[in-house]
Amino acid sequence: MTRPRLIVVSMSLPVTAKRTGEESWSFAMNSGGLVSALLGLKGFETKWIGWPGVDVYDVVGKKALSTALAEKGCIPVFLEEVCDQYFNGYCNNILWPIFHYMGAPPEYRDDGTITYQSQYDAYKKANRIFFDVVKEHYQEGDVVWCHDYHVMLLPQYLKEYNSKMNVGWFLHTPFPSSEMYKTLPSRSELLRSILTADLVGFHTYDFARHFVNACMCILGIDATSEGVVDQGKVTQVAVFPIGIEPERFISTSELPEVVQYMKKFKNDFAGRKLILGVDRMDFVKGLPQKYQAFEKFLEENEDWRGKVMLLQIAVPTRNGIGEYRKMKDQCHKLVGRINGRFGSISSVPITHLDCSVPFDQLCALYAIADALLVTSLRDGMNLVSSEFVACQKEEKGVLILSEFAGAGQSLGAGALLVNPWNIKEVSNAIGEALNMSPEEKERKHKINFQYVKTHSTQQWADDFMNKLNEITSNGELQNGNVPHELPQHDVVQQYLKSNNRLLILGFCGTLTPPNKNQEKRGEGMNLEVHPHLHERLKELCSDPKTTVVVLSRGPKSLLDKNFGECNMWLAAENGMFLRHTSGEWVTKMPEHMNLDWIDGVKQVFKYFTERTPGSYFETSETSLVWNYQSADAEFGRAQARDMLQHLWAGPISNASVDVVRGDNSVEVHAVSVTKGSAMERLIGEIVLQNKSMTTPIDYVLCIGNFLGKDEDVYTFFEPGLSKKRKSSGNGSPKKVSSTVVDLKEENYFSVAIEKTHTKASYFLDSSDDVVQLIHKLNAHNKA
């Protein structure tokens, strides 16, 4: 299979450029996890778009730099005057601290020249500049993979320009809990933009869960196991824990010059155990906490003084931001104090280096360290942990790893996991690592080495790209396609030609007057059928070749009241109950359905109803709906967000339920209660009871205003089409035999009302159109 060309977009290119003459440039490799990870990408024709680390204002310089970078597969983005407020400001002083649970600093210029707004404006401008460069280099079929919080608006700009572009977005940092995320003033716009991507990836399940939760709480939209659903468009959210390129580390640590370095360092540190720290000098890495824990260890373990040292490589980063400079000073002070307290003429306990080290020396240090100490207060992944594991040689070192690093979830089994805020706990872990038996060290290392070897960067990239490919090539089914206008002429013509027709009609928004559509979801007993429909429906149902089913979320009594006089089937509560209007209701619930959560949800709904004037809720046997259409709109939305938090934290935390957000409603129903899942049970019963059905169903018209998972009803019949438009399946629809349903593609019409993205193939604008269509079917049938 040929792979699509890949356009990687990230804030920084893998190199920083330095001007050496009017038309000449030199380059230095960047450090940092993102660059390390993406450099490991193999097997894709890749173009990398990003900032070259310098601002260039003259045309000659820009041209020369672009040419030099092109040889490395890189394309520069010139940010010029927006760079400072964008990069140092919005990205690193607002988004970065919020994403790492530190909270954003207060607006930090008293004279008002730099504000949240001015930084956000710069962020928007910068994302536009990134967009312009991608647009210039994009070729049809390319995959655009956007990286990190620096380009959160880019997916939206790309999709607005070309909705067919394949766009993925991956976040390398944590995504915080919605409680933290919602402090961000531009929270909604950023989420909305990310949701335009086809695939959104995170390092851990926690980050993905937080993101989905933020979408639900802040945007008030629905989530399913497939991802986040907005207006029928599903954005897939998935977990892709990043790895390293293990062979690069393993083979480097075997090179003769690296072995030489190992000997040299062992000699330099003779008589002392080596605890290694490798971090960018960033407040999220918890360097002060690391030093305090080491100080505590020396304080409490006199025997170890002079016999253990901490070597900290503190790679300079983001010097343009005051907070970073302050933290550097704080670390220097701490190191001075500890070295003063516990140093001797022949040795000091901490060696702190404000620099990066060459790769071969880094590998040598990893290889000989007795322990690696990672105390990140929050960290997306932390690749350093994996690199240490890959380089370990004869006597294995111990990984002491913060539980707040994403790596804690992948490498926890072979590490000593610590809470870096608990100085005593980290100090104890240092002791445990230094005293650990060789067998235990070997055992732990083996577990992690196995993981690191098999979870490479390549694997990570392949997984992401394969998933994206799967989504985009299967896009119509998975993401909801853009439906076509219903070809009403064909609908009528095929109807006339067929012998056994099935019409599946929703109720709310389909058969009710147009201005009472979704808004009235949950209005239950008050809903009434469209005034022009009643007689037309009766006529439609009187044709012996036509079977009509009204399939609604509403309760039995609602359907009885509206359709009791028609000769049709009624499926209430999403098909949990079924009756022909000439007979009694029968239960069609799946066996062993767990409804234990209902009482708890009812309590939460009651609580919010009492506190939200104008709202009310309704319960049925399998679902509950809270409706706030008549409440103050803003307040109702805010209450709905809070309600969702209460529900997820309490009664539905472990329950098999779906939560569906309507425009003014929150609905909770049992997981298997979707219209599509009910179809199989319903059709069986309908055919069984309908003795006059002597030939298979050869025409299906399914019209609804269905939300979220209920859209599965549109695809229920698709596997059975004899000429398939879409992928998958053969034979009959789901588990219904071809003696019951035998459909041709041209005889199946799935229709959504008023939707821009849907699993249905066609759309109608409103229920007025449904009235017209039914009128046409009747009129032509009579003629």
Ligand SMILES: O=P(O)(O)OC[C@H]1O[C@H](O[C@H]2O[C@H](CO)[C@@H](O)[C@H](O)[C@H]2O)[C@H](O)[C@@H](O)[C@@H]1O
């Ligand atoms: O370019 P810098 O400002 O020096 O920062 C380097 C990168 O740091 C962050 O990296 C993250 O990505 C790693 C790989 O996924 C992950 O292991 C680590 O936990 C993260 O912090 C940042 O997200 C990048 O934008 C920076 O380029």
Ligand SMILES: O=c1ccn([C@@H]2O[C@H](COP(=O)(O)OP(=O)(O)O)[C@@H](O)[C@H]2O)c(=O)[nH]1
């Ligand atoms: O002197 C150094 C020290 C570290 N690194 C690299 O910087 C990356 C740090 O990535 P990590 O995920 O641990 O954290 P980040 O800095 O991205 O937050 C690792 O690949 C290290 O090998 C480097 O290039 N030079």
